[in-house]
Amino acid sequence: MSWLQIRLAIQPTQAETWEDILLKLGAVSVTFMDAEDQPIYEPDLGTTPLWSKTHLLALFEDDIDPDALRQHIQLFGGNNTPDFDLEHIEDQDWERSWMDSFHPMRFGQRLWIVPSWHTAPDPDAVNLLLDPGLAFGTGTHPTTALCLEWLDAQPMTGCTVLDFGCGSGILAIAAKLLGAKQLICTDIDAQALEATRDNAHRNHIAKDDMLTYLPQDMPQKQFDVVLANILAGPLVELAPQLIQYTRSGGRIALSGILAEQAQEVRDAYSKHFNLAPTQEKDGWVCISGVRR
Template identity: 70%
Template sequence: MPWLQVRLAITPEQAETYEDALLEIGAVSVTFMDAEDQPIFEPELNTTPLWSHTHLLALFEADTDATALMPHLQLLTGAELPEHHIERIEDQDWERSWMENFQPMRFGKRLWIVPSWHAAPEPDAVNLLLDPGLAFGTGTHPTTDLCLQWLDGQPLENCSVLDFGCGSGILAIAALLLGAPNAVGTDIDPQALEASRDNAGRNGIDPQRFPVYLPADLPQVQADVVVANILAGPLVALAPQITSLVKPGGRLALSGILAEQAEDVRAAYADNFDLDPTATLDGWVRISGVRR
């Protein structure tokens, strides 16, 4: 069925007031979206930051009296209304619309990420089945792209792999499909570990080839190849621990790093690794190297 949508241009300080007021006058849903494509990186723990210029979207039943909404909202908030727009939007098959936006994606020369509803474009290639839109990493972000391209170019036969901050397991599973005999994943989020197990099973990976652990349970291991696609701050803070997980002569790839953060991350690893030139994609970077 169609809906009546109210869009308000608000500041973060106004968010709670207008969310409560809109729900009180009958909104069936309230969501926030970035008004200016402004990224938010590394928020403070236990905070949910909003953009400095935020759009609040509220949906009402189609038969709602649009002329009464804004006066009622102004009465509830007791303030001059921010810039706003009201429109009628038609219903659609949102799931089908979402699915049509995602096609198989190629990384490097051999590797494809293929959504479950698509046939593999190259059946004989290395095809990793993973649905974009799932939590914890699906290949659509530049940092995951950079790591997948790097893995595709590595000789992984006879190499052990460790995925530090494994999320969906996409990097470890890609390494296994590309020839690594085994991989280990670790993440601070138990749901990420469950997602990794599910995705490994979907791709026919024997659980014994890909055990996953919370950090406190991670065995003392060193791997031939370590990938860590997290954030620059943790990569710097955890540099001694991550370094210790790489065998001498082993290879390391780091991402989740903005271009302006690259030098700080490189400096944290330069004493122990012969670092490659920094790879960049859409303002994000990958730092890789070989442990001395």
């Protein structure tokens, strides 16, 4: 089966109106995309902001008359009709297409992230089998890559580890495979905790070795290693909590931070940690240190 796709160049204030119009015209799905390259990093809670230049993409079943669709759009929009175009799209297995683009990746000297449907390139390496499911964290984003490279360079044998904002569990699982003893993972998203448990099981990690909690249920204890790959704003806000979770002499690694936000985050932790030089990749940074 193929589809007819319409793409409209809209302003954020037009989004709701044109979404309603296209659904009334029979669209089976409506998607908003960035028309340029304007990432939105930390929206306010409860908001879903759009880009200043947004593309609205709507899919219709292929049996719809494209000329009639054009006429209806012009009729609804009148003189304010956005620029738009129509194209036919062949159907495909979208999940398979995504899986085919996700390949094994190496981080540091020992660690490989291997999609669960791939064979490990180096059977003797530390191979983390990953199925990210609906949660973030595959190693493809610079923030995750920076944390994995930091972990690979650390002595982890026998350590207790907290993964704060665990997503897919990739960082905690990497720590365990690199020698950590006990892991605790927390996330505000129940789906993330489910993905973390699934990935832990896939990597043959015993349930008692890797516990998952919603933040409000977290045990109050200190850890040898604290990992937090979230965003700069929450890292600053949560600094007292993350500092408290790190034992004296323990290590911390913080990421999800844009390069221009690094100093603000460093300032929030510098009184309690001897911080290493900031590591940067593609405009994102990782800040690490040892608690005094």
